[in-house]
Amino acid sequence: MAPRTAAIIGGGVIGGGWAARFLLMGWDVRVFDPDPEATRKIDEVLSNARRSLPGLTDQAMPEEGRLTFHKTMSDAVDGVVWIQESVPERLDLKSKVYATLQEHAPKAAIIGSSTSGFKPSELQNCVPNPAQIVVTHPFNPVYLLPLVELVTTDKNPTDVIERAKEIITGLGMFPLHVKKEIDAHIADRFLEAVWREALWLINDGIATTEEIDNAIRYGFGVRWAQMGLFETYRVAGGEAGMKHFIAQFGPCLEWPWTKLMDVPELTDELVNEIADQSDAQSGQYSIRELERIRDNNLVAMMRALKAQDWGAGALLNVSETKPDAGDTTQLITTVRRAVPLDWTDYNGHMNEARYLQAFGDATDRFMEIIGCDADYIASGGSYFTAETHIRHIDEVHAGTKIRVETQCLLGEGKKLHLFHRMFDGDRLLATGEHMLIHVSLETRKARAPSDAIAATLGAIAQAHAMLPVPDGAGAAVGKR
Structure with missing residues (x-):
């Protein structure tokens, strides 16, 4: 199916956001804005949208539409299905814009206004065809936030309202139909x-x-x-x-x-x-x-903020302390935590991806213990994981207090071989075996770690070699 076409009249913050939303949802977009910087500004908004909007879905996004810039409104609205007006909040200016739009746009095209200051009746009184105009007031950033206040009057026929709802919904947005107009909407x-x-x-x-x-x-x-x-x-x-x-x-x-x-x-x-x-x-x-339901949602949102170290999530980060390394000649406790609500799946137990996250956190903690911390990584050295093998031994549910104990099986040259065991008390839940290679972050190629890290790692590896070889180490998938 050929992409539908939308015209964006006014390419500022809101207009640029609308352009990004339409474009990334598969529409062709035609932009009119007399600002000589409009192309640069919209390209910058698009860059942010391309980075963030796809993260809202677990499916492939539609094929991106075609973006074009036009010198006249009449050219921009030629053959379009939807027109989004986002010009400055001056009724005299909007009146002139609508006169041009209705002269040149298809009669069936819907004209939506991003206005937050005018009621639809005030906009409709400016034109010969009021049925074509509705208020579609979004929230910034338009390419992420779903709410659109769709404000209509009795001059808008049912088919226009229903088409507007269908188009807004198709953009992944929520049309809140405000049936009784009021200043500033809802x-x-x-x-x-x-x-x-x-x-x-x-x-x-x-x-x-x-x-x-x-x-x-x-x-x-x-x-x-x-x-x-x-x-x-x-x-x-x-x-x-x-x-x-x-x-x-x-x-x-x-x-x-x-x-x-x-x-x-x-x-x-x-x-x-x-x-x-x-x-x-x-x-x-x-x-x-x-x-x-409230608690599940609050935990999920605050954990998302925690990952960004922002707002309420930043408070959570400040309150956390890392496990004490203790005696590094013995098994090292690298993770001690409870399983959060958002780590469980449709079977009611911990999602398999979260086992990898827990073991990845254990690896990160081990790296810090040997000196491969944030400062060292900033200096240009780090470890990359080359191979992973996880065994799922017992179920883990939300709220379970898990502990990961780490044994270093090899720590010499560029190689780091770790074996993690996850416990609930004395109950073995899972194991994770990981081979890592030390690399230069500048060349992205293998290189030996610093002398300090090599010495610390070597001492731990030598001590752990005296411990029993853990059950399952070196096992292949399906073989015991």
Whole structure:
């Protein structure tokens, strides 16, 4: 099937993000932007998108579409299916743009506006064919975040709305259909309320910008990321549910906690409406189930942040200590940890890839012990794994406290031969055997390690040679 074509009118931060999203999802993209730097800017956005967007899926991405830049809007919109307008937030400018678009674009093309400041009716009043125009307000970075606020009016026929939903969904995004237009739509109204309160906290000397950001990223921001506002509060209400939460915390709305004091009265009708909507949203789950879902999601997100050493994940890294090497003439404990929730698979036990991760962590710790640490690696030397053999001996489940003991079978010249054993108490769970080669990171070729590492490694290898040869060492797959 030939790729569909989208036109991007305005190639700034948001327009460039839209271009990347369409292009990487297989659409041909035609860009109009009078900025002489537009090509460079969009190429830079595309570079980031190509690096990050494919990481969201475990399947192959569509074949990337064709990107072209055009000197006129009329040329850019020739034959397109979708037009995304992302020009500056001036109604007079948008009015001129829409007049040109509707003169030259296909009558069936949908014109979506990235506007956060105008309602669709204000845009539609500028043109002879209002049915063609909808608001499709995204969030930055457009190529990663899925939300698109699709705001329509009664001037948009059903087929236009349904096609818009189908196209947005096909881009891997979520069309939140806002059926009743309002200034700033839905999401930005929340952001604006938080922003206003944050400005007051700074103005009144209560908090700094960093303290406010920490309050969000270490607390409710992580909760909101996976359950939103109302589902989070439903869980907070416990087994009694949303009505209990409102009864318990509703009176707080009358307290002077915030500068934003204009709140609706919590009438029985409003409480019942909220509770009914919450039941429809989450009533299929018990509170205990919602708590487990929440906990799974929080662990997964915070561990992802941990890998990036950022936000709440950075706190986890700071709190961790590495196992003490102890007596290196004996088996060395290189890993001591619990199996996290996101390490398990559809069989309910540890995913086979995580065995390799645990043994890889054990190898990394052994490398640090012999002196091949971050400073040494920065100087241009390291070990690369050449061969691995893992035996899965017993099941491992989430929460299991595992321990990896490491024996050095060979440590001379460029070669490092390790044998890891994973235990739960005295129960042997798995073994990992690894052959590594010392390399120059500059040439990417084998070379001898530093004298200091060679001496430390040699002493450990000599001592470990006196230990019993571990069962399974040197075994081939399927042979005992």
